[in-house]
């Protein structure tokens with residue numbers, strides 16, 4: 001693995017080939033907000049909160065830092081008026097689904113997001129996929145998955161697998177940025193008893 | 194659908210996990226829906242987790258996890274058919290069989306769906322029953338067409 005040198009927020013940062021921009025920033029102690037990132041899991045790029053700007057001047061482009069590989073000489077900006085504005089809207093959209101999620105409210109404070117900008121449609125799950133991916137990639141149990149699509153997409157436990165595996169594990173519970181996961185689990189249990 | 198038949202379909206695709214959608218499509222077209230036992234068999238044989246099968250089976254409209262009627266009606270609601278009165282055609286069908294789009298009647302005779310453009314707009318309003326296209330449907334005629342199905 002060779003070393004590459006890039007610049008993040010004006011700071012020279014060393015990274016190894018194969019690292020994402022997010023990982024390079026993290027290693028250098030530069031914080032980029034994330035919701036669907038987890039160090040034990042494959043990059044997912046689902047929440048879009050970790051966007052950053054590449055390049056300088058007129059030729060900037062926005063990329064998703066948790067799936068964008070670091071390159072030699074890259075110039076990265078993690079905060080700008082444009083990035084903040086986009087992040088704010090993303091947070092506001094998530095808050096329409098999970099208005100009381102602590103993690104989201106903290107982010108809202110930081111980015112000046114208005115919790116009530118969009119009409120509430122409390123589905124609680126924000127589709128970050130952490131529970132689904134953790135169960136599949138780390139535990140290899142596949143007890144919880146996504147079903148349906150678009151506005152009706154939701155997580156769903158497979159009752160037969162959950163009955164055997166989940167009670168003693170529950171490692172996905174603290175990963176959920178909202179409480180949707182626990183609610184779904186309780187509901188599934190109630191329905192299958 | 195018994196497991197032997199499911200196995201035959203799987204064997205035809207050499208039991209490859211990458212053929213998951215093809216296998217599901219074949220079960221769907223033969224059996225008109227995907228019973229749980231068949232999905233479990235597919236999961237075991239192709240070594241695909243059940244969460245993944247369920248994700249796919251609920252993602253595509255082509256799949257159904259509940260029994261479907263013997264005859265599948267697709268009413269076109271595309272723009273051309275819409276302006277030519279597809280709404281009234283659909284109303285008649287709903288009245289005659291007593292179900293809404295996405296539903297199946299209790300005798301499992303008909304399942305009703307709406308689709309967006311069947312690709313023959315000049316024939317609008319169009320409806321399709323078991324793959325046969327019925328064009329230029331006047332609301333009155335629609336009820337007669339349905340009588341032809343047992």
Ligand code: SF4
Nearest residue numbers: 125126129131176181
């Ligand atoms: S239930 Fe929670 S962890 Fe699972 S996808 Fe939804 S928000 Fe993410």
Ligand code: FES
Nearest residue numbers: 045047048050066
């Ligand atoms: S952390 Fe990068 S998209 Fe969610």
Ligand code: FES
Nearest residue numbers: 269271274311314
């Ligand atoms: S709109 Fe009905 S066939 Fe095109």
